[in-house]
Amino acid sequence: MIMIKKRASFSLIEILVVVAIIGILSSLLLPVLSKTRKKAKTVLCKNNLKTMHLASALYADDNDEYFTPYVTGINVTWDDLYSDYDGRNLSQDQREKVRLQSTVSADVKKTNELYKCPSDSIERDSRFFTRSYVINRSIGGGGTSISRSDLTQATITPFHTTKIRVYNRLGEGNNSYADAFGDVILQSADNTSTLYPGLHGTWSFNYLFCDGHVETRVYSAFDVSDWDPTH
Secondary structure, eight states: OOOOOOOOOOOHHHHHHHHHHHHHHHHHHHHHHHHHHHHHHHHHHHHHHHHHHHHHHHHHHHTTTBOOOSBOTTSOBHHHHGGGTSSOOOOHHHHHSSSOBSOSOHHHHHHHGGGSOTTOOOOOOTTBOBOOEEEETTTSOTTOOOBGGGOSOTTTSEEEEEOOBTTOBTTOSTTOEEOTTGGGEEEOTTSOEEEOOOSSSTTEEEEEETTSOEEEEEGGGSOGGGGOTTO
């Protein structure tokens, strides 16, 4: 006589217990994963700023110790001037465009990601490249700039930081610089302005300082005088 073994099966209660356990584990792990993603974006943003510091140093080496202006009289912005050192090697025609269009080579597209903070999720016109970062206006004033010898408080003066604007795009002179606390104002497509809650924590942004170090700081931690490198 052939004995047929019954296949073991799970009861409804056992299945519900497993589902409940999975739900509990998910609720515990998701906040951890979310924090990890946010931390990774903060680290990538800091790396972007450090790369910009290197580009600014190389530019100063080649220009009598002077840093880049935020924009020149022929529409060339500080990020355009960095292209000789960040691998993009933009042509003069590309530099002089009001904003850099996305119809460029794959290599240039890839390098342009350097200028977009990973935490910047503002939707913009897809025809142009996003620029999340700006230069301190006291360092690169319109058409002029300061030299390394002018830096008297390099450890406390921001060099580059973020400025969230719908119209902040690579190669565009508008919104290419920051004044004291100017990086915390969000400007939308209908030209309304509100305080931005921060990219890397509550009211927190990443700042590249003139001496090359990068910190995540609450914007209110700065005095207005901190933005003047010659103060």
